[in-house]
Amino acid sequence: MNFIKDLIESIRKKKSVVCMGLDPRLEGDYSIPAHIIEEYGDPNRIILEFNKLLIDATYELIPVIKPQIAFYEMYDALDSLKQTIKYAHQKDLLVILDSKRNDIGSTSKAYAYATFNIYEADACTLNAYLGLDSIQPYFTQFKEKGIFILVKTSNPSSSDFQDLFSIKISDVKGETTEITMKNVKLERNYIHMAKLVEEWTQCLDEYATFTNLGVVVGATFPEEMKVIRKIARRSFILMPGYGVQGAKAEDIKFGFNDGLGGIVNSSRGIIFAWSTRRFY
Amino acid sequence: MNFIKDLIESIRKKKSVVCMGLDPRLEGDYSIPAHIIEEYGDPNRIILEFNKLLIDATYELIPVIKPQIAFYEMYDALDSLKQTIKYAHQKDLLVILDSKRNDIGSTSKAYAYATFNIYEADACTLNAYLGLDSIQPYFTQFKEKGIFILVKTSNPSSSDFQDLFSIKISDVKGETTEITMKNVKLERNYIHMAKLVEEWTQCLDEYATFTNLGVVVGATFPEEMKVIRKIARRSFILMPGYGVQGAKAEDIKFGFNDGLGGIVNSSRGIIFAWSTRRFY
Numbered sequence: 003m004n005f006i007k008d009l010i011e012s013i014r015k016k017k018s019v020v021c022m023g024l025d026p027r028l029e030g031d032y033s034i035p036a037h038i039i040e041e042y043g044d045p046n047r048i049i050l051e052f053n054k055l056l057i058d059a060t061y062e063l064i065p066v067i068k069p070q071i072a073f074y075e076m077y078d079a080l081d082s083l084k085q086t087i088k089y090a091h092q093k094d095l096l097v098i099l100d101s102k103r104n105d106i107g108s109t110s111k112a113y114a115y116a117t118f119n120i121y122e123a124d125a126c127t128l129n130a131y132l133g134l135d136s137i138q139p140y141f142t143q144f145k146e147k148g149i150f151i152l153v154k155t156s157n158p159s160s161s162d163f164q165d166l167f168s169i170k171i172s173d174v175k176g177e178t179t180e181i182t183m184k185n186v187k188l189e190r191n192y193i194h195m196a197k198l199v200e201e202w203t204q205c206l207d208e209y210a211t212f213t214n215l216g217v218v219v220g221a222t223f224p225e226e227m228k229v230i231r232k233i234a235r236r237s238f239i240l241m242p243g244y245g246v247q248g249a250k251a252e253d254i255k256f257g258f259n260d261g262l263g264g265i266v267n268s269s270r271g272i273i274f275a276w277s278t279r280r281f282y
Numbered sequence: 283m284n285f286i287k288d289l290i291e292s293i294r295k296k297k298s299v300v301c302m303g304l305d306p307r308l309e310g311d312y313s314i315p316a317h318i319i320e321e322y323g324d325p326n327r328i329i330l331e332f333n334k335l336l337i338d339a340t341y342e343l344i345p346v347i348k349p350q351i352a353f354y355e356m357y358d359a360l361d362s363l364k365q366t367i368k369y370a371h372q373k374d375l376l377v378i379l380d381s382k383r384n385d386i387g388s389t390s391k392a393y394a395y396a397t398f399n400i401y402e403a404d405a406c407t408l409n410a411y412l413g414l415d416s417i418q419p420y421f422t423q424f425k426e427k428g429i430f431i432l433v434k435t436s437n438p439s440s441s442d443f444q445d446l447f448s449i450k451i452s453d454v455k456g457e458t459t460e461i462t463m464k465n466v467k468l469e470r471n472y473i474h475m476a477k478l479v480e481e482w483t484q485c486l487d488e489y490a491t492f493t494n495l496g497v498v499v500g501a502t503f504p505e506e507m508k509v510i511r512k513i514a515r516r517s518f519i520l521m522p523g524y525g526v527q528g529a530k531a532e533d534i535k536f537g538f539n540d541g542l543g544g545i546v547n548s549s550r551g552i553i554f555a556w557s558t559r560r561f562y
Contacts, residue, residue: 025389070385070389070392072383072385072389072390072392072393072396073389073392075392075393075396075400076392076393076395076396076400078396078400080360102383102384102385102409103352103382104382104384104409105350105352105382106435106436106437106522107437109305109350109352109353110352112350112352112353112355112356113352113355113356115356116352116355116356116358120355120356120358129382129384129409129411130442130443131409131411131432131435131443131444132432132435132437132439132440132443132444133437133439133440133441133442133443133444134439134442135437135438135439136437136439152411152412155386155411155412156386157386157387157412157413157415157416158415159412159413159414159415159416160412160413161413162410162413162414162478163410163411163412163413163471163474163475163478164411164412164413166448166449166450166471166474167448167449167450167451167454167458167459168446168447168448168449168468168471169446169447169448169468170446170447171447174447176505177469177470177472177473177506177509178447178467178468178469178470178473179447179467179468180465180466180467180468181461181464181465181466181467181468182464182465183464184461184462184463184464185460185461185462186460186461187458187459187460187461188448188449188458188459188460188461189457189458190457190458191443191446191448191471192457193457193458194443194446195443198442198443225456226457229457242386
């Protein structure tokens with residue numbers, strides 16, 4: 003397999019760019035139906051059976067699913083995650099494990115191994131606050147797998163840090179500096195992150211239109227999407243935030259070039275659609 | 283329990299600021315001894331028995347341990363992680379789960395629940411690239427637990443993003459801006475992260491000398507440590523990078539005020555000390 007080639011092929015075949023987020027919840031406003039919870043009792047069984055129903059209902063229509071590992075950890079149900087991924091593969095679906103892992107090089111290798119060999123995902127999300135050596139084990143040791151690096155996230159507080167204006171100055175030491183010239187251009191932190199990703203794609207297949215190195219940009223930020231699309235030009239954009247979080251069709255159009263280059267994730271809007279009256 | 287109060291009490295009682303990193307490896311230069319691997323066969327048993335030996339040898343001397351979850355995931359041995367944490371608690375040790383989790387608010391809650399209720403850790407590490415709402419569930423719903431936010435990490439590539447010079451400008455839209463005045467002060471991204479942490483500690487117990495909101499600063503960066511110590515003045519500093527990664531005693535002194543305010547992590551240098559000839 004090669005993640006991005008397989009993804010593009012599946013998008014073309016199924017004529018869909020929808021990614022179904024599998025974020026199971028056993029209580030609260032967005033929850034697995036009570037009759038499934040009662041029938042199976044054990045969280046691993048409940049979640050697996052619910053996910054299978056969702057996969058059966060959607061696999062002919064969508065290319066990819068994105069389980070969020072936090073919910074499987076929360077219910078101590080990582081076995082259902084592994085079984086869900088195996089089942090999805092049988093049904094011709096690609097799997098992005100949403101785990102946002104990040105660590106120094108030697109530990110990053112361990113996470114990469116777990117992602118691709120224990121959970122058997124085809125791709126994952128990563129947080130690159132730690133820089134290149136924290137990401138490298140993924141694209142050197144698992145070249146055929148996909149990674150999506152957080153650039154501009156869909157949540158309200160993403161502005162706290164990602165929206166700072168910044169500049170790279172190589173020849174200065176210490177923790178502060180003064181800008182002594184006029185008209186110095188600063189770019190937001192998320193722009194720098196997008197540029198780092200673009201730089202890192204240079205290490206990858208230079209002839210490919212799209213590489214296995216993607217980005218995450220919240221569909222809740224269409225203007226930012228437009229700019230990032232141009233910078234990370236060889237990266238697919240994974241777009242969360244559609245549906246319950248507020249983004250609509252017009253917000254995501256800037257993530258695409260000729261129908262390719264993006265996948266739109268919806269979690270609660272699809273998997274808890276049986277209880278739509280609660281949120282529309 | 284209250285993490286930071288218990289930590290300070292234990293540091294005073296045991297007269298130690300050492301944190302033992304439990305990063306089990308079953309192969310390579312730093313590995314669990316072959317006779318333990320042969321004796322127990324199953325990764326969950328091997329890792330648990332090895333960790334118990336390490337805990338037995340150290341619990342009277344140190345206040346806290348830090349298991350790195352990546353290695354437990356890699357060997358599909360999360361059960362040994364849970365059992366190790368239970369055993370550490372019986373032996374009067376505090377436990378920081380090194381997991382560097384990060385996600386939007388609703389998912390962050392699920393991670394916090396897993397960290398404290400499934401794994402039963404007393405504290406954890408977090409990556410705050412996503413801003414306040416990604417951190418809030420930890421200190422609102424689990425007030426008595428500790429969190430350590432990545433500020434300046436110990437790895438070589440930490441400069442890629444953490445060392446950019448930046449500034450917060452609230453009244454500008456768009457992805458770029460120009461500095462039109464002279465003498466505008468910029469601070470590195472890690473300084474902004476330290477300041478965010480200091481701002482967030484305002485939400486916590488205002489009379490405490492140290493709060494449950496700590497920071498991570500690589501012991502490999504003593505100058506940065508000195509500056510961050512002054513900014514995040516009510517935060518304990520978790521210092522990885524001691525030993526195998528290169529930091530020495532003189533590098534960590536700036537992380538302390540009167541003997542408090544820091545804990546120094548060593549993983550490979552302690553737990554694989556049986557094979558010291560390999561790395562000294």
